[in-house]
Amino acid sequence: MAHSKLLSCEMTADVRKQFDRVFLQLQELGVLLLSDANLPSVSGIVTGEKLRGSWWAHKQAQTIFAVSGLLEDHKDVLITKLISDKVTFVHRELWGRIYSIGTAREYWQLQNLSPAAKLLLKAVDAEGSLEANKPGRKIGAKPADAARELELRLLVHAEQKHSESGAHTKVLETWDTWAERAGFRARAQSAAASRRFLEQRLAQINNGYGSLPWTNAPK
Numbered sequence: 001m002a003h004s005k006l007l008s009c010e011m012t013a014d015v016r017k018q019f020d021r022v023f024l025q026l027q028e029l030g031v032l033l034l035s036d037a038n039l040p041s042v043s044g045i046v047t048g049e050k051l052r053g054s055w056w057a058h059k060q061a062q063t064i065f066a067v068s069g070l071l072e073d074h075k076d077v078l079i080t081k082l083i084s085d086k087v088t089f090v091h092r093e094l095w096g097r098i099y100s101i102g103t104a105r106e107y108w109q110l111q112n113l114s115p116a117a118k119l120l121l122k123a124v125d126a127e128g129s130l131e132a133n134k135p136g137r138k139i140g141a142k143p144a145d146a147a148r149e150l151e152l153r154l155l156v157h158a159e160q161k162h163s164e165s166g167a168h169t170k171v172l173e174t175w176d177t178w179a180e181r182a183g184f185r186a187r188a189q190s191a192a193a194s195r196r197f198l199e200q201r202l203a204q205i206n207n208g209y210g211s212l213p214w215t216n217a218p219k
Contacts, residue, residue: 015066018046022067026077029205030094031198034068034087038209042068042089078182079159081152083202084210094201095184097194101214102154102175104191108217109153116146120172124156128177132158132170147172154213 022045026032035043035055043055046064055064071077071089078095082088090098113121120143124130132147147170151158157178159171179186195214202210 015063015070018063019067019070021045022071023074026071026089026091027093030091030201031083031205032089033083034089035064036084036086036210038207039083040205042071075182078157080154080157081213082154082198083212085152085213085216092184094198095182096187096189097197098154099175099179099184099186100189100191100194101198102157105155106191106214108214109155111217113153114146114149116143117149120146121150121155124150124172124174129171129173132172144170152213153217 022032022042025040025045029040033039033041035041035051037044037050037052041051043051043058043064046067047055047058047060049058051058055061058064068089072079076092078090078092078098080088080090080098082090082098120132133143147156147158150156150172151170156172157175159173160168161171173181178184195212198212202212
């Protein structure tokens with residue numbers, strides 16, 4: 001994902017039209033994947049097709065890229081790996097659900113975390129916000145793998161950014177740090193109730209497809 005840098009691209013009437021269609025669907029459903037052959041997604045709405053494999057090969061790839069970037073920059077959109085370990089856009093209406101689950105530190109989130117992931121989580125908790133590769137060798141040879149563990153269990157908010165060197169890097173934040181940055185005031189909600197709510201919401205749109213992090217957690 002490219003963040004606001006893509007806004008330097010020309011904003012065509014088609015991109016604006018497609019964005020409006022996509023955002024309306026996101027408001028209605030609360031969640032929307034970037035790409036999926038069976039679930040509501042940005043690529044599906046833009047192309048009107050069930051895309052399998054990489055959407056970059058499609059003739060409308062640049063439109064998908066532009067629309068997804070506009071979503072990423074929108075003040076009412078949160079990005080997580082919520083559904084099927086894939087990029088999922090979440091409307092502000094459901095942010096409280098994500099926050100309550102992310103901060104709960106339930107058994108499914110913490111069980112069988114790798115030593116590297118545990119060290120990285122401790123470092124993020126201490127700093128509030130941290131580039132995944134900054135803790136250095138103590139995290140292990142593959143900090144990206146540890147970061148992915150935390151992201152897929154909703155233990156942190158993760159966002160791709162450009163580092164000072166120009167390379168892509170993943171920035172990990174505690175959910176409290178993210179909430180303050182996003183201007184989101186969380187209300188106390190039950191994590192269990194939030195999980196049930198999201199399970200029901202997915203059941204309404206999935207036709208038997210898709211999964212949520214707590215159903216994917218290693219046993």
